[in-house]
Amino acid sequence: MTTYGLELWMTTTAVVDGFKMSESFLGPRIQPAAQFGQDLTGTIRQVVGALFKCLEMHESYWLQRTGSEALPTFGFQYDVALEPLKLNMKSILDNFRSNVEQLVPVLESILTPATLADIQKMVALPDRQFRCPDELWVKTIYEFAAAYHHSAINRDHLLQALTPLYRARVSSFILENAKAPVAKLDERFDELGQVFESQKPYLIDRWSAKAGGDR
Amino acid sequence: MKDVVLRSLNETFGKFGDMLLQFLPHLLVMLIIFVVGWFVAIVLKFLTRRIFAFVSVSRLSKDAGISQILSKADLPPAGELFSSLVFWVVWFGFLLIGVDALGVPELQLEVGKFFLFLPQIFVALLVLFGGLLAANFFSRAALLAAVNANLPSARAISGFVRFIIILLTVAMALEQIALARSTVLITFAIAFGAIMLALAIAFGSGGRDAAHRMLDRMFPPPEPQKEERAKQEEISPL
Numbered sequence: 001m002t003t004y005g006l007e008l009w010m011t012t013t014a015v016v017d018g019f020k021m022s023e024s025f026l027g028p029r030i031q032p033a034a035q036f037g038q039d040l041t042g043t044i045r046q047v048v049g050a051l052f053k054c055l056e057m058h059e060s061y062w063l064q065r066t067g068s069e070a071l072p073t074f075g076f077q078y079d080v081a082l083e084p085l086k087l088n089m090k091s092i093l094d095n096f097r098s099n100v101e102q103l104v105p106v107l108e109s110i111l112t113p114a115t116l117a118d119i120q121k122m123v124a125l126p127d128r129q130f131r132c133p134d135e136l137w138v139k140t141i142y143e144f145a146a147a148y149h150h151s152a153i154n155r156d157h158l159l160q161a162l163t164p165l166y167r168a169r170v171s172s173f174i175l176e177n178a179k180a181p182v183a184k185l186d187e188r189f190d191e192l193g194q195v196f197e198s199q200k201p202y203l204i205d206r207w208s209a210k211a212g213g214d215r
Numbered sequence: 216m217k218d219v220v221l222r223s224l225n226e227t228f229g230k231f232g233d234m235l236l237q238f239l240p241h242l243l244v245m246l247i248i249f250v251v252g253w254f255v256a257i258v259l260k261f262l263t264r265r266i267f268a269f270v271s272v273s274r275l276s277k278d279a280g281i282s283q284i285l286s287k288a289d290l291p292p293a294g295e296l297f298s299s300l301v302f303w304v305v306w307f308g309f310l311l312i313g314v315d316a317l318g319v320p321e322l323q324l325e326v327g328k329f330f331l332f333l334p335q336i337f338v339a340l341l342v343l344f345g346g347l348l349a350a351n352f353f354s355r356a357a358l359l360a361a362v363n364a365n366l367p368s369a370r371a372i373s374g375f376v377r378f379i380i381i382l383l384t385v386a387m388a389l390e391q392i393a394l395a396r397s398t399v400l401i402t403f404a405i406a407f408g409a410i411m412l413a414l415a416i417a418f419g420s421g422g423r424d425a426a427h428r429m430l431d432r433m434f435p436p437p438e439p440q441k442e443e444r445a446k447q448e449e450i451s452p453l
Contacts, residue, residue: 102370157356157359160360164362
């Protein structure tokens with residue numbers, strides 16, 4: 001298991017086994033030098049692959065749960081200063097448009113026609129109006145998770161197909177919050193978490209459906 | 216005169232009756248073999264379907280993209296298709312045994328030849344099936360790798376990988392059933408050689424700049440400007 005996989009496994013196992021949970025502010029995450037320069041696809045394969053694997057391992061736990069609880073927090077809360085980042089959004093968005101067009105045959109095996117149609121509509125948006133709404137992103141991730149569970153296609157291929165969509169989501173987030181303060185970003189993450197929570201029945205629905213049965 | 220005609224008619228009908236009496240049991244045996252064969256084929260089809268369900272063939276075929284191809288071609292899923300194939304092969308085999316039971320020497324010879332040929336057809340079909348699986352798997356892997364590396368014409372690369380594997384598979388299957396063996400071999404060698412030569416020429420003459428860019432990307436010069444530009448075009452995962 002990779003570092004990312006180990007972290008996810010430890011966290012989810014602690015939750016499932018009923019350990020006391022809490023949060024603490026540890027400052028900026030320091031990455032080992034060896035992990036710098038690692039490609040995005042490789043990282044997604046590790047992180048999302050581990051996450052989906054943990055979902056499968058603990059399905060009997062999370063399938064029956066609803067709602068969420070706030071965790072107690074320890075230590076001083078402080079904002080993390082972010083270094084300004086220059087990104088060539090035009091190049092990233094152009095690559096995304098081209099990638100989605102090329103990947104349609106693969107995405108057809110993973111996503112529902114409605115979600116794929118929404119993604120294709122997003123492809124047609126001009127650069128300035130480019131947005132990947134929270135609902136669409138959450139549905140996409142849930143459909144990928146269900147497709148992973150049902151082995152709709154080779155699992156490694158499935159994880160690789162997520163990379164262009166992740167790039168689009170991050171680009172949209174940057175365009176939307178380019179000038180937002182850090183506190184505002186935290187609010188946005190909370191909102192996204194709530195969308196994930198409110199759409200959980202959709203995940204359960206797709207997870208429990210027979211493989212490809214209701215596509 | 217009248218007696219001769221009557222006797223001749225009598226003899227002819229008598230011979231015909233004898234032949235019919237000799238032939239009818241064979242015909243009956245043939246019909247029984249047909250019916251028994253049909254039942255055996257149905258049972259084997261059912262067993263094959265169960266075995267395929269047990270070893271999750273549908274999952275494997277989905278995994279390799281075979282299910283998509285079959286559904287696009289309006290064909291049933293892989294397990295259903297293979298069990299139907301088993302049904303028809305077995306029943307066809309019984310039909311031939313039934314025809315053989317008629318005792319017509321010419322037919323018996325042809326039936327014998329067919330049975331000698333049957334294993335080769337089976338192996339050729341397996342080679343085709345395996346080749347199709349490999350072609351889909353590797354073409355999808357090539358597509359994803361090319362897309363994620365932002366290479367232009369990712370679909371063309373993927374299609375090329377699929378074409379080469381299918382070409383190789385068809386050549387192997389035809390070689391297996393010994394159909395125009397030397398023609399197939401020569402055609403494959405010429406086609407494969409021509410494709411590789413065309414690619415080499417195209418890359419050498421038209422793709423000089425692309426080769427330069429690829430080499431630049433693979434072995435980037437340690438200039439700060441280039442690193443900065445690369446950073447701007449990619450989202451860091453960390």
